[in-house]
Amino acid sequence: MINVIFLGPPGSGKGTQASLISKKLSIPSISTGDMLRYEVSVKSEIGILANKIMNEGGLVPDNVVIDIIKARISKSDCDNGFILDGFPRNMDQALSLDLNLSKINKNLTAVVQIDVPDEIIIKRISGRFSCKDCGAVYNKFFSNIKELNICDNCKGSNFLVRSDDNIDTVTKRLDIYHKETKVLVEFYEKKHLIYKVDGLKSIDLVTGDIENILISSSKSKILLNI
Ligand code: AP5
Numbered sequence: 136m137i138n139v140i141f142l143g144p145p146g147s148g149k150g151t152q153a154s155l156i157s158k159k160l161s162i163p164s165i166s167t168g169d170m171l172r173y174e175v176s177v178k179s180e181i182g183i184l185a186n187k188i189m190n191e192g193g194l195v196p197d198n199v200v201i202d203i204i205k206a207r208i209s210k211s212d213c214d215n216g217f218i219l220d221g222f223p224r225n226m227d228q229a230l231s232l233d234l235n236l237s238k239i240n241k242n243l244t245a246v247v248q249i250d251v252p253d254e255i256i257i258k259r260i261s262g263r264f265s266c267k268d269c270g271a272v273y274n275k276f277f278s279n280i281k282e283l284n285i286c287d288n289c290k291g292s293n294f295l296v297r298s299d300d301n302i303d304t305v306t307k308r309l310d311i312y313h314k315e316t317k318v319l320v321e322f323y324e325k326k327h328l329i330y331k332v333d334g335l336k337s338i339d340l341v342t343g344d345i346e347n348i349l350i351s352s353s354k355s356k357i358l359l360n361i
Pocket of ligand 1: 143144145146147148150151169193194195196200220223259264278299334335336337341
């Protein structure tokens, strides 16, 4: 069983890696950012509330994201494990996750911290775009599409730039990461769950590092009967 959190600043590669590792290990990737963007796109009550906050780079209220995650991790496709991308973002969310996991007799097996310095983050976010049809994520500076205007993955030709990928919003998101999210590293270190990964390596190398960590951490937990 692999129940893992991908922790890191905006643009560190959490979503990219969550999607690759999800396919490799056949466990769902659960992104609060993607779920909230869906709510925004269908103009639901949650979406209307979240839209302005997300565009300004703030955090959507804890009770909203906690309820979303509580319902999602209880679904049967999470029975063999899951990847949390973008949750928890602060101590209250982390404590509620512990509580909600214990209610369904589950626990975290690892927290992967993807390390990338702030100056690289800005470039990663300003170069990011994705395929509108299949969601594949690219970067005009680091991992561009191979053929002009054609998605490598689905051959679609419609691309999107996220509305919160601008310098003002990224600066705010980074600030919140340093003030509210980074404390979770210490919180999970005390629980012996943190595994650090160098997010500056190529996408493939980072995937390999994470895969090795997850496989060996789940084996050691089986041996220790945790
Ligand atoms: P969310 O969607 O979670 O955004 P984020 O955490 O800011 O993270 P990003 O999606 O920007 O980055 P990422 O780490 O996934 O990087 P990616 O793989 O795309 O949240 C958006 C908003 O929703 C929040 O601001 C908030 O308002 C709200 N929200 C979400 N969760 C919430 C919560 N729990 N509580 C409250 N509010 C919440 O990579 C970035 C770029 O770099 C891409 O172009 C990629 O191709 C490239 N790249 C990736 N890896 C590499 C590499 N190794 N080398 C070179 N380039 C790379």
